[in-house]
Amino acid sequence: MASSRKPRSAEVTAAVGRTLEELHGKRILVGLSGGIDSVVLLHALAQREKVTAAHIHHGLSPNADRWARFCRALCKRLEVPLTVRRVRVAKGREGLEAAARAARYAALAKLPFDVLALAHQLDDQAETVLMNLLRGAGPRGARGMPQRASFHGRVLVRPLLDVSREAIGAYAREHRLKWVEDESNASDAFTRSFIRVRIAPLLSERYPRWREALARAARHFGRAEVNASSALRGFLAAQGLRAPSEAKLIEMLKQLTGRGSHTLIAHDGVQLRVYRGDVKIERPIAARAFHPVTWHGERRLALPELGGELRFRRARGEGIDPKWVKLGALHVKLRSGGERLQPDARRPRRTLKNLFQEAGVPPWERERMPLIYRGDDLVWAPGLGIDSRYQSAQTRAGWVPEWRVTC
Secondary structure, eight states: OOOOOOOTTHHHHHHHHHHHTTTTTSOEEEEOOSSHHHHHHHHHHHTTSOEEEEEEEOOOSTTHHHHHHHHHHHHHHHTOOEEEEEOOOOOBTTBHHHHHHHHHHHHHHTSOOSEEEOOOOHHHHHHHHHHHHHTTOOHHHHTOSOSEEEETTEEEEOTTTTOOHHHHHHHHHHTTOOOOOOGGGGOSSSHHHHIIIIIHHHHHHHOTTHHHHHHHHHHHHHHHHHHHHHHHHHHHHHTTOOOOOHHHHHHHHHHHTTSGGGOEEEETTEEEEEETTEEEEEOOOOOOOOOOEEOOSOSEEEEGGGTEEEEEEEEETOSBOHHHHHTTOEEEEOOOSOOEEOSSTTSOOEEHHHHHHHHTOOHHHHTTOOEEEETTEEEEETTTEEOGGGBOOTTSEEEEEEEEEOO
16 A cells, blocks of 8 residues: 655655745745755755756865855856856954854845745754754744744845755655755864854754754744734834834844843933843933922922922821921932931831832932932932831821922
């Protein structure tokens, strides 16, 4: 009885078919190195769609000219227009691999196309995730390579990202395709080839499906990033801010999740900061000198230099004892350092810095917060309360201050 099981090569055809469902009528450019993956991708796409190809000549291998000639011959046989571009690769701090990749993408970006199709496959994805994790990358690095992404205002797709090396090999054999071998793939000099040559065989012995597992984890992290993008868009909209472009949104997420308290992102006239894992919105105002102001019992005290106003309400058994107002001894000033406050008489007096930290007040807000003093004594601080020595008695109506930001 004949087996109904589909050949492994069918995985390539199915993956390319799924990708093409959304790309009909688009100018598709295939990145062609001459290796088995890109040869298979080009062949599978060219059977169903009109495409063009591009080969980037890095000049790093003594076989580079031969690879370019092979790509020309292949494209001529498949009747696919080919562009060959030579690039110069200058080794940077991140190594030769990264420099070659940057040069390659820069050259591709200059070519005419709507969709750039690259031949990264399942093994590449697993190796990328593993490399990123070993480098200590965060969630963004753990998501590996996206199947679809924005690329210089256009679209980048990786149709074979879920297809194994074995399935690609089966497709190549079935269609009697030829390809070139990059000698660097057999060397362990580069990180990726080291993982492929040394680490992958060991992992396969104990975890035969480690590639699929890492690729699945990458998809989970990718979905989490999509959810984070939606959450950030919603947060910005709730603040009345314009939505950023997709590229800026990705960069904002990268900074917001990676740089901690040092994060500072300018967007739509405000600044986004991070404090204790929460995103804070700061509406910057022009720095203006602030001089101490005496409070005489007004219900509102405008402080435009600080971007807001102090409001006061009367409440029995709460607030600042009115006797201090009558004495005209209360002044509004900025902190100078070393202040202490004791909102609860049953607890010891503590530094203003510690109290602000405990209350979760970000450092950048503390320096421009109005404080009420009597001489050198700190009487009140926003969000912290009134020092026990200056609190109103239960039988008297005191003044309860409130700081309102108005700009």
